[in-house]
Amino acid sequence: MGIFSRRQTDTIEPVPSAGPRTPFPADAAAGVALDPALRALTGQWTIDRPHSRIGFSVRHAMVTTVRGAFTDYDSTLYFDGERPSASHAEIAIRVGSVDTGVEQRDAHLIGTDFFDAGRYPQILFRSTSATYVGDESFRMTGDLTIRDVTRPVELQLDYLGSVVDPFGYERAGFDGTTTIDRTEWGLVYNQRLEAGGTMVSEKVRLQFDISAIRSTSGA
Numbered sequence: 001m002g003i004f005s006r007r008q009t010d011t012i013e014p015v016p017s018a019g020p021r022t023p024f025p026a027d028a029a030a031g032v033a034l035d036p037a038l039r040a041l042t043g044q045w046t047i048d049r050p051h052s053r054i055g056f057s058v059r060h061a062m063v064t065t066v067r068g069a070f071t072d073y074d075s076t077l078y079f080d081g082e083r084p085s086a087s088h089a090e091i092a093i094r095v096g097s098v099d100t101g102v103e104q105r106d107a108h109l110i111g112t113d114f115f116d117a118g119r120y121p122q123i124l125f126r127s128t129s130a131t132y133v134g135d136e137s138f139r140m141t142g143d144l145t146i147r148d149v150t151r152p153v154e155l156q157l158d159y160l161g162s163v164v165d166p167f168g169y170e171r172a173g174f175d176g177t178t179t180i181d182r183t184e185w186g187l188v189y190n191q192r193l194e195a196g197g198t199m200v201s202e203k204v205r206l207q208f209d210i211s212a213i214r215s216t217s218g219a
Helices: 103-110
Strands: 043-047 053-060 064-070 073-079 088-094 122-134 137-146 149-164 170-181 200-214
Touching: 064 103, 122 149, 149 200
Parallel strands: none
Antiparallel strands: 043 073, 043 200, 053 064, 053 200, 073 088, 088 122, 122 137, 137 149, 149 170, 170 200
16 A cells, blocks of 8 residues: 655645535445555545645647646545545635646636636535445546536546654545546637647546645544
8 A cells, every 4th residue: 555645844724614415325336345544544634735736637739738737725525434425525626726837828727718717716526426446446426617517527536545744644645537528618719720630629637636634623
């Protein structure tokens, strides 16, 4: 089992409490038992933003890949290792925090051609179900809302390990990925290339590199 051992160097910001929990389905169908280490993770967790990344990548001009991330978001995570059906997750992302490393490109992304942050300032992911598939892997389904359009997505979610860091924080690491078609959320802007194809791919890969810290406030 891997060990996730990033150090904590920044103050952990509190997050608002979650709304009504949406239960995960029972894991009996998977036909596997949860690892004792996973059962020990039962409790409330918060994403440690300075040591996590909620990112995306998209093909640009058919020949290269542009990568970016959202740096400002709130999270509510609860994992029940004895009864995964009681677990839930929610992440509220502030669109204006998008960062691709190019100021002009970021301004374009938050403008009306893409996210239109003035009208739709938030992207929301809320889990609706999950399946434990064995070892350290889950499949999590949730509702993703962009520009007031809500559609289901499915994440491949892998547990990377847990550790108590030198500062006394109990950490757990997760890696989640999925690929979406941005046009299904109304992100349809594009330009045609003279040689064929488009400037920006419709397929976008989302990446959730999560370092979560156990909350001391309980579930």
